[in-house]
Amino acid sequence: MNKLEKLQGKTIVITGASSGAGRAAALEFAKYHTNLVLAARNVAALEEVKSECEAIGAQALIVPTDTSDSKAMIALANAANDWHGKIDVWVNNAGVLAAGDFDKTPMAVHEQVIKTNLLGYMNGAHAVLPILKAQGYGTIINNISIGGFLPVPYGAGYTAAKFGLRGWSEALKGELSEWPYIYVCDLFPAFLDTPGIQHAGNHTGKVLKPAPPVYDPFRLAKTMVKVAADPSANTYVGSASLLLKIGHAFLPEFMTKMTGLVMRRYLKSADPIALSDGNVFTTLDYGMSTHGGFGLPGKPKAHRKYIAGVLVAGMALGFYLVSKKK
Template sequence: MSKINHLPGSTIVITGASSGAGRAAALEFAKQGCNLVLAARNEAALNEVKAECESLGAQALVVVTDTSESRSMINLANAAIDWQDRIDVWVNNAGVLAAGDFDKMPMAVHEQVIKTNLLGYMNGAHAVLPFFKEQGRGILINNISIGGFLPVPYGAGYTAAKFGLRGWSEALKAELTEFPEIYVCDLFPAFLDTPGIQHAGNHTGKLLKPAPPVYDPARLAQTMVKVAQGPSANTYVGSVSLLLKFGHAVFPELMTKATGFVMRRYLNSADPIPLSDGNVFTTVDYGMSTHGGFGLPGAPKAHRKYIAGALLVGIAAGSLLFFRRFK
């Protein structure tokens, strides 16, 4: 597989660049001397990221973008071409989350989550692929998350989008086999320490926190840079990501019930909070940093106790099912 060995001077488009993993990715690509096109709905936050990237020696262009709108994404691609006359890497990253009982949450919320998380990525690919084909090369990076394999109870719209993303991307990879220098690269990180859950639409009435362990978003950002340098079809970020994938593949019913049990137990004891649509429909003016303050950034060894515990639970559950089946 051919590689982009040198990123300096490459044009990188990043959606959802105003906070979290997108902001972290912008900073990592800036260190490589890339030309960055920063896209999100929050112009003030994007200008902050632009200044940070320029302080690292990169050039940056801010394009206010709503990824759920196809015309907005076409405008983003055109702006990048007008600025640098090419797009080398397009990072589909922007996403939103809404939590709550499926039937109690308004369908408009579910629809917007799917428009942003699924159609937003499709809009991005639809906008950039004509340029990739004209250039004869390009890299499309999709930040899907382990949610593409593992259901998120009380986040049915989010799960529908993530499962859909994985299927769509596989179809796209098959379709593009006649273009050997155009790569579609899917990333499946485990839970990240970003402000995303602070921004989430919350119809549970309870304070939301990510399930441990959570990983440093800089780790995902560094993986994006590596994938841009050497494209790979599927990349799992964090040991827990692979563990959860295989756990659901081997024990799908057990894992599904377990996630529901864990969520219900947490919600029963969590602190109350007012209902909110968060950033599902419009941007917010808080929590625009790379980190959300939930985890232990830079200390991956701290996750080993969770991995070991999950393995023990998986082995015990597997043994139980085995003996029940054959007793």
């Protein structure tokens, strides 16, 4: 029996399971006849995912949950534990996005983005850890994204949450080092072709699109399954993710200025759209599929040479500018 086959009968909790990467993860885990606990705010979408997963061979339980509500997360953990008497894997995945000039985006929006993207993950771990410690084992998977290393200009609240997530998770790993069979696994995917950006709070007044290259969310879902079967502390999903991390590590000021420049140029030419809070405060009734329709032709590896070329050129320019100052 290989490691993936050992997932059969495991209880897997997935937050943000109604669309995008969370929905893809549910479908991918379902292939291994797992017991899936599906959490999100959109009950109708969860019902669809439940039916799809059961058709594949999994058992599924839906628990409507707002991850920013700590009491709701405790209820989710208890429901999952009561269902089969254990929780094997907890996937922190639910997240929201809001774009706009920092001072023009309402503070209530920034606050809710942080509540969902940072405190939501903390709420999840806080709720499930007593159960994992009592049973002596378990895995927490945090879908952090490359945003944990690379700032997103015009998405300051999102960046604050993602940078905070990385620090919080590192601290948690240190605490749990005395628990050898409890794992905390962080995933850092590059940009994904999900409906997330369609759902985003938009205070730019312009149509938003993800920066290429964008990757298939099932690539992340397969990584979640792999990490659940064979835990790893840090995993980078997509070559762009690791390259962007390296680029920012060597030239943080240059990379930050470049991302701001790219965003400004895009927003100048993008089509206008009405301002919206998107799904920041409440769920939406559209775009609940796994994909957002932004994918580029070709396999992810096909983008590698272009990404590398751009980063190498950018680094060379950065080093040149630094040497000129000297």
